[in-house]
Amino acid sequence: xxxxxxxxxxxxxxxxxxxxLTQLRMQFETIGYTVITAEGEREAEKVLESTKPDVxxxxxMMENMDAGFTLSYHIKKKYPDxxxxxMTGVTRETGLEFDITSKEERSWxxxxxxxxxxxxxxxxxxxxxxxxxx
Numbered sequence: 001x002x003x004x005x006x007x008x009x010x011x012x013x014x015x016x017x018x019x020x021l022t023q024l025r026m027q028f029e030t031i032g033y034t035v036i037t038a039e040g041e042r043e044a045e046k047v048l049e050s051t052k053p054d055v056x057x058x059x060x061m062m063e064n065m066d067a068g069f070t071l072s073y074h075i076k077k078k079y080p081d082x083x084x085x086x087m088t089g090v091t092r093e094t095g096l097e098f099d100i101t102s103k104e105e106r107s108w109x110x111x112x113x114x115x116x117x118x119x120x121x122x123x124x125x126x127x128x129x130x131x132x133x134x
Contacts, residue, residue: 008032008033008034009033009034009054009055009132010033010034010035010036010051010053010054010055011028011033011034011035011036011053011054011055011056011057011128012036012037012038012044012047012048012051012053012055012056012057013025013028013035013036013037013038013056013057014037014038014039014040014041014043014044014056014057014058014059014062014068014071015037015039015057015058015059015062015087016039016040016059016062016063017059018039020059021037021039024037024057024121024124025037027121031125036051036053040062040063040067041062041063041064041067041068041070041071042063044058044071045071045074048074048075048078048079052079052082053079053082054082054083054132055082055083055084055085055128055131055132056071056072056075056082056083056084056085057084057085057087057124057128058071058072058084058085058086058087058111059086059087059088060086060087060088060089060114061088061089068086068087068088068111069086069110069111072084072086072110072111073110075110076110077110083112083113083128083131083132084110084111084112084113085111085112085113085114085115085124085127085128085131086111086113086114086115087114087115087116087117087119087124088114088115088116088117089116089117089118112131113127113131115127
């Protein structure tokens with residue numbers, strides 16, 4: 001699946017899994033995205049001081065159990081139009097499920113999508129393209 005050739009988007013990918021960061025960087029760069037990576041919430045906050053990404057992809061659990069939710073909140077406060085996708089393995093590991101289909105859930109989860117890990121790149125890309133069209 002390819003992104004539109006004439007649109008060069010910048011994606012911020014935040015995860016404490018270095019292998020996943022490397023893999024996503026290579027996959028996004030292959031299809032023409034500019035990629036900025038951060039290994040956690042604090043590092044991402046520093047990036048966001050001077051950079052506005054076109055989309056942000058965040059792990060849920062990093063330095064803290066809710067680091068992805070906190071970072072998503074900060075991104076949406078500073079850049080409300082930036083789509084945020086949270087990736088999580090929480091459901092698989094704990095049985096807890098997060099959903100943003102109701103108004104109540106969206107009021108506290110400041111993300112546009114939540115995807116369960118493991119995620120296929122094609123699935124992630126489809127979600128980003130869907131959010132970009134909104």
